[in-house]
Amino acid sequence: MDISLNRDLDSLNLALDALDEWVVVVDHEANIQFINQPYAQFLGIKREDAYGHKVVDVIENTRMHSVLKSGKKELSKLQKIRGRHMIANRYPIRRGGEVIGAIGFVVYHDTHQWQQINTQIKALVSDLDYYRRALDKEQTGAHYHINDLIGRSPAIQNVNEKIKKVAGGDASVLIRGESGTGKELYAHALHLLSERSKGPFIKINCAAIPEHLLESELFGYAEGAFTGAKRGGKQGKFQLANKGTLFLDEIGDMPLSMQAKLLRVLQDREIEAVGSNRLVKIDVRLVTATHQPLEKLVEVNEFREDLYYRINVVSVELPPLRDRREDIPALAEHFLTRLAGRTGRRAPKLTVDALTRMLEYAWPGNVREMENAIESAFYLSQGYKISLQALPAALTDGIELIDQHLEQGTLKERLALAEKEILEQTLVACKGNRQRAAKVLGIGKTTIYDKLVRYQLTGESFDH
Numbered sequence: 001m002d003i004s005l006n007r008d009l010d011s012l013n014l015a016l017d018a019l020d021e022w023v024v025v026v027d028h029e030a031n032i033q034f035i036n037q038p039y040a041q042f043l044g045i046k047r048e049d050a051y052g053h054k055v056v057d058v059i060e061n062t063r064m065h066s067v068l069k070s071g072k073k074e075l076s077k078l079q080k081i082r083g084r085h086m087i088a089n090r091y092p093i094r095r096g097g098e099v100i101g102a103i104g105f106v107v108y109h110d111t112h113q114w115q116q117i118n119t120q121i122k123a124l125v126s127d128l129d130y131y132r133r134a135l136d137k138e139q140t141g142a143h144y145h146i147n148d149l150i151g152r153s154p155a156i157q158n159v160n161e162k163i164k165k166v167a168g169g170d171a172s173v174l175i176r177g178e179s180g181t182g183k184e185l186y187a188h189a190l191h192l193l194s195e196r197s198k199g200p201f202i203k204i205n206c207a208a209i210p211e212h213l214l215e216s217e218l219f220g221y222a223e224g225a226f227t228g229a230k231r232g233g234k235q236g237k238f239q240l241a242n243k244g245t246l247f248l249d250e251i252g253d254m255p256l257s258m259q260a261k262l263l264r265v266l267q268d269r270e271i272e273a274v275g276s277n278r279l280v281k282i283d284v285r286l287v288t289a290t291h292q293p294l295e296k297l298v299e300v301n302e303f304r305e306d307l308y309y310r311i312n313v314v315s316v317e318l319p320p321l322r323d324r325r326e327d328i329p330a331l332a333e334h335f336l337t338r339l340a341g342r343t344g345r346r347a348p349k350l351t352v353d354a355l356t357r358m359l360e361y362a363w364p365g366n367v368r369e370m371e372n373a374i375e376s377a378f379y380l381s382q383g384y385k386i387s388l389q390a391l392p393a394a395l396t397d398g399i400e401l402i403d404q405h406l407e408q409g410t411l412k413e414r415l416a417l418a419e420k421e422i423l424e425q426t427l428v429a430c431k432g433n434r435q436r437a438a439k440v441l442g443i444g445k446t447t448i449y450d451k452l453v454r455y456q457l458t459g460e461s462f463d464h
């Protein structure tokens with residue numbers, strides 16, 4: 001027996017019988033020429049008996065004859081057959097432009113099947129809408145003024161000076177720096193220092209938005225632009241940022257197709273919403289940020305050179321935290337005070353060991369990593385001090401930790417350690433003012449200086 005599948009009509013029939021979809025084919029007079037086995041079975045007929053008969057006589061509520069008449073396909077139409085609602089697609093068949101028949105598929109045999117999918121999609125769309133709105137809320141408005149930013153190291157002072165200088169005017173600014181160095185905070189500060197400070201500050205993270213949504217997020221869409229488009233359309237970030245600042249974060253991750261569109265908008269200063277053919281003028285200052293080596297991306301054709309020059313009129317480089325270690329004590333204190341405020345707890349202090357380790361550590365995740373480290377240590381420690389043990393493993397790996405409860409040493413050594421810690425905490429509380437610390441502790445000026453030298457507490461980390 002030949003069991004191979006041939007390119008003949010029989011094989012085609014077998015293939016159509018194997019489908020879950022039900023299939024019917026009619027000729028130009030709406031007579032059934034083919035019906036697949038599953039469909040015939042559902043209708044309770046022998047398919048041979050249906051051949052040559054008018055489709056309206058065999059299938060309830062059919063519209064195959066209408067498709068023949070209109071020559072237009074009908075997609076996802078509801079059809080009730082034998083008490084069940086089905087979803088059908090119907091297509092005209094043409095030869096040389098003339099309609100010679102039609103083919104129909106029942107895609108979902110039961111609306112229950114379809115309803116299940118529909119419910120899932122509805123839930124997803126509503127989730128998406130919720131997160132979009134939450135994201136919009138979070139990404140609107142500038143919250144950080146330059147004076148709120150912690151850090152007085154020379155490297156940061158240079159950045160602050162540059163930001164103040166370029167804030168006025170409309171030059172596009174590219175903020176560069178490793179992840180977690182504070183690029184977004186500086187974009188806020190730049191906006192608040194600029195003449196556009198009364199206008200909106202709108203942020204969009206190019207890396208976080210799927211490529212197919214990025215265009216409509218940036219430029220908006222017109223009503224009916226695509227399935228699921230909101231009635232009345234939607235404004236894009238460019239329109240929302242009108243007369244203000246648009247902050248494009250992670251610009252290095254923008255897909256090439258969008259880069260071309262963005263470049264055109266920056267050149268022409270007008271945008272066209274998706275699905276609209278109306279050009280709208282925009283008045284927006286562009287601030288971008290990236291941790292990516294843009295020049296390298298230009299070399300390998302992953303970032304457009306012309307766009308690179310457009311966005312890089314002024315470039316501000318944020319130094320990594322390891323190059324401005326002087327800022328670490330102040331940042332630590334800032335985060336601890338903020339956590340204390342939020343939780344109603346008294347702000348704890350870092351022990352000298354913990355602070356020393358934080359000053360030595362390389363902080364590959366920069367200020368964000370430090371903020372997280374402080375937060376986890378804050379919740380892990382209960383008392384007034386945060387010891388080395390409370391710091392995350394990344395900082396303490398490879399360091400010999402002595403369990404506090406098993407702390408060894410003579411009484412004299414342990415009293416000295418306690419004295420050192422009291423001195424250190426008082427100094428931090430007095431912002432490095434030794435005279436005040438001496439007064440608080442009820443000791444003389446000379447005594448405190450002697451003790452500070454003995455315990456090596458004369459470093460600049462206590463000066464603020």
Ligand SMILES: Nc1ncnc2c1ncn2[C@@H]1O[C@H](COP(=O)(O)OP(=O)(O)OP(=O)(O)O)[C@@H](O)[C@H]1O
Pocket residue numbers: 148149150151177178179180181182183184185186249289290291367368371
């Ligand atoms: N100078 C600073 N003062 C206070 N907090 C800061 C400072 N710099 C950074 N932070 C904090 O560090 C975290 C990271 O900052 P931000 O999101 O601005 O970094 P980023 O460089 O934009 O990071 P990414 O490249 O990952 O987007 C934030 O929680 C921010 O509050």
